[in-house]
Every structure is written in C-alpha cells, then in structure tokens.
Amino acid sequence: MTFKELHIIPNILKAVATAGYTNATEIQKQAIPPILNGKDVIGCAQTGTGKTASFAIPILQLLSQKTPTNKNAIRALILTPTRELAIQISDNFSTYGNFLPINHLAIFGGVPQGNQLKQLNKGTDVLIATPGRLLDLMAQGCINLRSLEIFVLDEADRMLDMGFVNDVKKILTKIPTKRQSLLFSATMPKEIRNFAYSFLQNPTEISVTPVSSTAQTVKQGVYFVEKPEKLNLLVHILQEQSIERSLIFARTKYGADKLVKQLKRTGIHAAAIHGNKSQNARQKALEDFKNNRIQVLIATDIAARGIDIDELPHVINFELPNVPETYVHRIGRTGRAGNSGTAVSFCDDEQKKDLKNIQKLIGFTMPVLTVAN
Known part of the structure; x- marks a missing residue:
C-alpha cells in the first residue's frame, strides 16, 4: 500500500518521496488510519519496522489540519526513554515535516538545559522528551502541557525496564484528560498492556508480527x-x-x-x-x-x-x-x-x-x- 492510498496530505507525501519512500510498512499501514481518525492506539511491532513514522506522519498531518487555540502551545508530546531515541524521533519529524510549518524540539538530560530552554521559549508544536528532563523543566515552570492534544509513549517496554513508569504516571497527571493517546512498543508484556489500558480510551490494538519474533532477513x-x-x-x-x-x-x-x-x-x-x-x-x-x-x-x-x-x-x-x-x-x-x-x-x-x-x-x-x- 502506498502512502497516497493512506490519504496522506501532499506536503507530507512530498517529504516521504524526497526521503525515498513510496510504500508503507505493515505497522504504518495499520496504525496511520486509526490515528488520523483520532483513535487511541496500541502498536506492537519489532524493531526496524517503521514504528516512528507510523505515529510521526499522522501527528504532523493532524496538527497541520487544525488551527491551534494557543499559538505557542505544545500540542503533541512524545515520551521516550533515551536521548538517542529522542534524537532519532526528532530526525523523523524533520524528515516528514520538511514542507510543513510544524515546529518540533527534542529535550533530554546529559547536556546543559540552556539551549533547550531557548528553543522552548521560541515555541514548539511537538515536544520529544525523556522523562527526567521533562519533569525537571516542568518543576521549574518552563513547560506547560495544558493545551496538549496528542500524547505518545514510545518504547513502552524499555520504559518499564528502566524504571520510568512512576515518572510517566506523574506526567500523565499534568496533561489534559481529553486527548489522543498512543503507545508503541517492540514487545508487549502483560504489565505494559495493563498499564496502557489505565490511560488509553478504547484503543485500537495493532500487532503486525508475532511478539518477540526476529526478522526473517x-x-x-x-x-x-x-x-x-x-x-x-x-x-x-x-x-x-x-x-x-x-x-x-x-x-x-x-x-x-x-x-x-x-x-x-x-x-x-x-x-x-x-x-x-x-x-x-x-x-x-x-x-x-x-x-x-x-x-x-x-x-x-x-x-x-x-x-x-x-x-x-x-x-x-x-x-x-x-x-x-x-x-x-x-x-x-x-x-x-x-x-x-x-x-x-x-x-x-x-x-x-x-x-x-x-x-x-x-x-x-x-x-x-x-x-x-
């Protein structure tokens, strides 16, 4: 299935084509339509199958089609466990949002917060964050998530492994209850599924490969x-x-x-x-x-x-x-x-x-x- 058949808007189609892609992967094919329809989604697919694009593309489309109520508000939050993943997700938003007026920013620990604060003060539509740095800046009063429309928990199994669940729960109390929520993970242990259902509303569940299978290639x-x-x-x-x-x-x-x-x-x-x-x-x-x-x-x-x-x-x-x-x-x-x-x-x-x-x-x-x- 091509991205065009998924009803992706022209500016994103142009960016996807520029990046050298035509056909959607299985997780993209199954996840993009319900996300575009405003549904909560649980997506399980092994590493390397295109999970990031499966939420980045529809988020960019949804945000570009709706006028924000607050011009400088953070409208989408992607929570991810490591700085490398935050940078990788940011790169994806740069690629697919290349022809859209949607701003994004990655924040993470291990570096001084000064440059991140400067970028935050300029305004960002999509915030990609690790839990520790996000909670730190929220405690300082530097981040306001009251206008959030979409929340994504990425690499949920790794969040559990790294002991971030309590941090995620704290963050969930600071964002609007009326929102679209997405959870993606390479594996789906029982603990992750139970946690997902504690904050998602009637989610569409997608599992494109057997849990914990390895690629045949x-x-x-x-x-x-x-x-x-x-x-x-x-x-x-x-x-x-x-x-x-x-x-x-x-x-x-x-x-x-x-x-x-x-x-x-x-x-x-x-x-x-x-x-x-x-x-x-x-x-x-x-x-x-x-x-x-x-x-x-x-x-x-x-x-x-x-x-x-x-x-x-x-x-x-x-x-x-x-x-x-x-x-x-x-x-x-x-x-x-x-x-x-x-x-x-x-x-x-x-x-x-x-x-x-x-x-x-x-x-x-x-x-x-x-x-x-």
Whole structure:
C-alpha cells in the first residue's frame, strides 16, 4: 500500500518521496488510519519496522489540519526513554515535516538545559522528551502541557525496564484528560498492556508480527566459546571476514570500554556508546560509525535502542543478554526494511541457559558456527 492510498496530505507525501519512500510498512499501514481518525492506539511491532513514522506522519498531518487555540502551545508530546531515541524521533519529524510549518524540539538530560530552554521559549508544536528532563523543566515552570492534544509513549517496554513508569504516571497527571493517546512498543508484556489500558480510551490494538519474533532477513548463528577465548574469536571474525561495519553488544558499560581498549591493541579501531559517555561523545561515535570512519561500534543495550543505521550488515553478541526479549532488540539493528543482515552470538558455559531461553522465545534453534565457517 502506498502512502497516497493512506490519504496522506501532499506536503507530507512530498517529504516521504524526497526521503525515498513510496510504500508503507505493515505497522504504518495499520496504525496511520486509526490515528488520523483520532483513535487511541496500541502498536506492537519489532524493531526496524517503521514504528516512528507510523505515529510521526499522522501527528504532523493532524496538527497541520487544525488551527491551534494557543499559538505557542505544545500540542503533541512524545515520551521516550533515551536521548538517542529522542534524537532519532526528532530526525523523523524533520524528515516528514520538511514542507510543513510544524515546529518540533527534542529535550533530554546529559547536556546543559540552556539551549533547550531557548528553543522552548521560541515555541514548539511537538515536544520529544525523556522523562527526567521533562519533569525537571516542568518543576521549574518552563513547560506547560495544558493545551496538549496528542500524547505518545514510545518504547513502552524499555520504559518499564528502566524504571520510568512512576515518572510517566506523574506526567500523565499534568496533561489534559481529553486527548489522543498512543503507545508503541517492540514487545508487549502483560504489565505494559495493563498499564496502557489505565490511560488509553478504547484503543485500537495493532500487532503486525508475532511478539518477540526476529526478522526473517537476519541470518543468525551461535559460537560456543569460553570467556578467555571470546576476544580472539572476535578479532578473527573482524579481521578475516572483512565486514564493512559491526555493531557489538556488551552487557556492561565497563565491559564495552574494556573491549574498545583490547581491540585497539590488535589494531582494530572501535568506539563505545553507553550511558556514562557524554552526549557529544555518543553522537560523535554514532556519526563516525554511520559514515564508516570507524568499522566497529560497541554498545550496551539501553544506548543501542536509539541506533538507527540503514544497511547495517552485522551484529555480534559478545555477551548474550540475560533477558530474552533484549536479544530481539539487539539483532533488530540489522536486517531492517527488508535488507539482509547477519547476527552472531558468543555463548560460554555460563550463558547456555540464556541461549536456551532466547531460542525458546524466538521459536527456533540457532545453527552452531565454527571458525572454519
């Protein structure tokens, strides 16, 4: 189905075409019509299926078709757990709203608030925010949400994982009860669904793929390797397979930094991205990786949720996650938008239980790989 068939207005169609898109993804096809009709929506779709555009496009259309009651009021709020995701969503609004007079702004912690306040004072239609920074600026009296028309909770499962539910509940008490509410998530545990129904009104539920499934375009495999040999195996793969870019997952911030140093000693230049890095350092690492100035990026799970890179060919789980759904998010960085990708995992004896739980979740047994492969 094309975006034109979804009754998208010409200015957004022009922006979508300029970005190189013609056909809507499944989540966009199913979510855009009810959102345009003013319905509350719960959307569940795996990472890389176009969830952000599925709410950004109709929000831009709805706001552009209605004259605001207050010229400088914030009309839509998108709440998201990390600064990387906030920046990614902001980029989407820039892309699809390129030919519309709709202003948007991303605010997040980890940077001084001065520039964000300057932009807020100029007025913004769409505010994209992380919970902590939003509550902070609301407490300072810098943000007024009384005229809000649309509220979006993005990456709801990660919000729960990161302990943001109480912050979200506080924010819900500060916004109008008469509003349109949307919730999007890559997975839909029972806790998320129950929470959704506590603040959505008769929502349309959309689930376009089996919960926690992995993309068929991703070739998966596992190496059984003991901890002391993981580094040697990683170096071998990176050097012998001549992979253009590899995103490598570590469980901890310390482990990510340690791996960068170890790889550097072997002549492999890498950068790490995690919560202890400054915003500038994280953005530089991402830009260097996207532009092929470095071939290896090492990430923790929370930081990686905001990594949106076209045609990323390779993901390596240096350490398996102990939460099975996290594996789905990790390998969802590759094989996006129909492209093919490869995801390999290193499993030591201590992580065999984690591997078993992952394989149970995704519904198949990964092929065992050897160095000869």
